Amino acid sequence: MSTSAAPSRVKVWLMAARPQTLPAAVAPVAVGTGLAVHEGMFTPLPALAALLGAVLIQIGTNFANDYYDAVQGADTPDREGFTRVTAGGLVEPASVKRAMWLTFAAAILIGTSLVAVGGVPILVIGLLSVASGIAYTGGPYPLGYHGLGDLFVFVFFGVIAVTGTFYVQAAATLASGFPLGVPSGTVPMAALLASLPVAGLSTAILVVNNVRDREEDRRTGKRTLAVRFGYTASRIEYLALLALAYVVPALLLWRGFDLVVLLPLLSLPLAARVSQTVLTETGGDALNPALERTGKLLALYSALFTAGLALG
Template sequence: MTDTADVSRREAWLIAARPHTLPVAAAPILVAVGLAVRDGVFAPLPALAAFVGAALIQVGTNFANDYYDAVQGADTEEREGFTRVTAGGLIEPDEVKRAMYLTFAAAILVGTYLVWVGGVPILVVGLVSVASGIAYTGGPYPLGYHGLGDLFVFVFFGVVAVTGAYYVQAASFVVGIPVGIPKGAVTLSSVVASLPIAAIATNVLVVNNVRDKEEDETTGKRTLAVRFGYTFSRVQFVAMLALAYAVPAWFFARTGEPAVFLPYLSLPLAARVTKTIFTRTDGEALNPALTRTGQLLALYALLFGIALAL
């Protein structure tokens, strides 16, 4: 953890927001835009609004994790991860909680435009996403405390994020506010294209949980790493990467376009992170690995988005 003695208030809020996690919000938009360009349904304003909404939900979830992990005793002095402002006494708990609600409120405000574009389906998805962001570490049954965090990330920061961003672009070409899902607004290609983003975003959490396994065991946080051990998490990490790098082959089989293999240029970075997670469990090694996994997500998404557009 960072020495909190010389941390300014502005720096504390930046720590709480965790900007290094924003690739998780940006990656789905890059892929959805690339696919929308390919399919002739690219719409810049809905795509931008989708990114802003996703980023706000990501930051709001970060505030929620910081607050709820502190008040529930999951963050201790033995923590090897990045500094938490609530547990570290940098910002009062009530302020972090207020920031969480304000950030989610801003996401809902952005979402009103997306509802105007995408109709009832986006309203439902948006409200469920915000509620799940809070429920990740808060509420009567915190998802992250019961081994459901990986599923949450896979679904909401992967499948829902990519297909939702594609949907609002395609739906913007429909006259009127949709009540149901317009034809062509959710395609098989958009669902399959979401899987690599879902997989690598999940791996961000896997690295986090491997690093925090020993502390989580003592605080009652039953992540998959705690439940099944290091070997399971390492196999899970490789399985997620295998899924991510299998998807371009699926698109190649359908299109015959070799450009879809462009994401394979990110394989050296994937191999580097894999080596670290297979050999280390300490924060000194896994904190940089966590950052590199976020970079892998961003790089893969950028390459895949370009490949789809081409």
């Protein structure tokens, strides 16, 4: 009789960090930096610090989700998603919680360099991002358990992440000293528009996750939007988020950007293929690959969008 070997410690921690979710951290920084290049405000060190901070916040949030979903009973043996190390007994809960705090502490440490450039607005954004990463599944009112997860991802991994990345580079270029407010020209309308595709596609990843987990979440009391409103509403939400992503480049073209800003439209075939799965399937066998492909769609779209903004 053969037995499967236990995963190595390195592999276990990689499972907890969930590197497949990192496009959601890298994409907004790339797009915000692409716009900074377009506006002649690219500043390498703030851009790099923003990237490292975003990756650490994403990993810290993944550790928080792994820990809090396990201790609150939301992860059960029937879960169809990727393995969670706390619920699976691969790592002691205290160790995962410690890793969460250490990762968020590292993000805050890196963020101090951004605060020196961006002032009070970046301080507020950084602290709110860390607090929300914990509050997504932890604390007295977990956002993800009350149907607020979609809004959290849209705002923090989309709008704030893109505009914040652009802001620190613009502040380094336009501002002097330690800004107490938002200096003029550091958050233009173009930055807000450019944030919407990333916000939409990042949230679409969560929608697939919640459609896949709907039945388990319903049994464990996790009231996601998929649980509250059902499969049809979630599929409409998914399509609406993708539509938002593909409308924005046309709006930027209309606002005077170069034709190359339409480069993200090259990712439409992938969007169409993954949408067919999301619109027809509910099980993990089909939706786990769809979840990964939506992450790849975010990565591809963001790479094309970044190039279109920078080259334009």
